[in-house]
Amino acid sequence: MPHSRKRLVVLGLDGLPLSLARALAASGRLPNLERLLAQNATGIEAELPELSPVNWTSFLTAANPGRHGVFGFVGIDPASYALGPIDATSIRVPTLMDRMTAAGRCAKIVNLPCAAPVKPLTGAIVAGFPETDLDRAAYPPQFAANLRLAGYRIEADTSRGAADFDFLARELRRTLASRRAALEMLWAGGDFDCFMLVLTETDRLFHFFFPAVAHPEHALHGAVLDLLADWDRVIGLVLDRYDALDGPKRLIALADHGFVELVTEVDLNAWLAQKGLLFTRPGAQNEWDARIAPHQTAAFGLDPGRIYINIKERFARGVFHEHVAEKLARELREELLTLSYEGVPVMEAVHLAEEIYEGPQLRRAPNLVCVGRPGMSLTAKYDREAIFGRHGRAGCHSPHDALYCDTAAARPATTTEAGREVAAYFDLPEQNEPAWISTAT
Known part of the structure; x- marks a missing residue:
């Protein structure tokens, strides 16, 4: 039936660089990706650090990390x-879903990273x-029950x-089938203002087999294209359903960050330890078992490239006051900029945080x-x-060259600005920020 409401369809393609998308489309094996790139394709920058939680949250809130806190x-x-x-x-x-619900708009969302635990909304979501x-x-619970009956795979x-x-490849085909099943469940009836589907299969593939994707001469290139052809068919399903929508409409497709072939991993905690700035107790069981000896530690790192100074005003057993920490941070920056791997600068x-964040x-x-x-994967x-090494990965994130396509031909500079395009399209009012604050850093 005809609809007078205006609709927005958002297609997330996790980790897809524009340059690689163009090369893959030129292969002739991915016709729907080629269709998508015809929609005013351009590149955007990821917010830093160039991780999915940071960037999908930046898009989802139309706010930079200094405001949303991830x-x-x-x-x-x-x-x-x-x-x-x-x-x-x-x-x-507040997220765009919060603001849409407050404005009486219906959102249906499939596979949005880092969105759980989900909250009630007008519509439906699977994070x-x-x-x-x-x-x-x-949400709602009946949707969860239906997904479970369908054998839905989150990851x-x-x-x-x-x-x-x-x-x-078998695992990724199973999750692609799950995304398609959820799409079929939620699209029926067209009773939505915004529909969002995120395909994360590219990120998983690129982490382990980026050379096979990027280099036609690679022995697995044909098998990779076969897998991506299944991914391409899901893109085609979204495009066909978008084309069939009546009334005012807009399509946005975006990646949360780019991707490049891995040269080496660079462990900042190993570097800090060798500088005598990070001390840990022996016996770490895994990469996240910090065992920091805080009274002796001046600075420590968290993935992917975050360094925290052990500040008295911030941490229970901090070593430095803030004014000393500012000086140490600038000194560390100068030293890190001289770090090299096989004669090539790493950084x-x-x-500094205040140079890239506000809020x-x-x-x-x-x-x-x-x-x-x-x-250089930090x-x-x-x-x-060891500071340098390879640990099973073949590709790594890049803050540059993330894909963005838009039937309205907008050209946002960042994932945050892409989120603002959504807010502006629906004329969503701003909402007050929650009074509660997290204690986690």
Whole structure:
């Protein structure tokens, strides 16, 4: 039936660089990606650090990390120094879904990363990784029940990584089938103002098999294109359904960050330890088992390129007052900019927090945010001693060249600005920020 309401369809393509998308489209194997790129394709920049939680949250809130408060996958407790996962309860500002519900608009969302635990909204949602529990990931409850009956998979098993392409391909095809099933469930009737579907399969594939994707001469390139052809068919399903919509409408497709081939991982905690600035107790069980000795530690890192100074005003057993910490942060920046790997500088840039963030959550931001040169994957583990090495990955995130397509031909500069396009399209009023504040850093 005809609809007078205006609709927005958002297609998320996690980790897809514009340059790679164009090369893949030119292969002739991905006709729907080629259709998508015809919609005013351009590139946008990721917010820093160039991680999915930071950037999908920036899009989802139309706010930079200094306002929304999400700076990575994990945070550190300022009292115990224990690491813990960050989830949607860490978001400090209303989301676009909150604002749509307040404005009486209906949103239906499939596989939005870092959106759980979900809250009631006008519409329906199933969040994506890192959530594993459909009861926390889906709303309303009946939708969660229907997804469970359909065998819905929130995330692929990537435990075998680069060691088993066939296994990874099977897993990614299962999650693609899940996305398609959820799309079919929620699209029926067209009773939505905004529909959003995120496909995260590209990010998983690129982490382990980026060379096979990027290089036609690679032995697995044909198999990779076969997998991407299944991904392309889901894109085609979205485009066909968008084309069939009546009334005013707009399509936006975007990636949360770019991707490049890995040169080496660069562990900032190993670097800090070798500088005598980070001390940990022995016996770390895994990369997240921090065991920081806080009274002796001047600075520590969190993935992917965050460095925190152990400040008395911020941490229970801080070493420095803020004015001393500012001086140390600037000194560390100068030293990091001289770090090299096989004669090549590691860092593209090292930012002080106040240079890239603004807002009330600036006080919780890392003191330094490092950006590696292409292929330099910045990490901060707690079970490694070597600064450089490869640990099963073949591709790494980049803050540059993230894909953005828009039937309205807008050209936002960042993922945050892409979110503002959504807010402006629906003329969503601003909402007051919550009074509660998180204690996690």
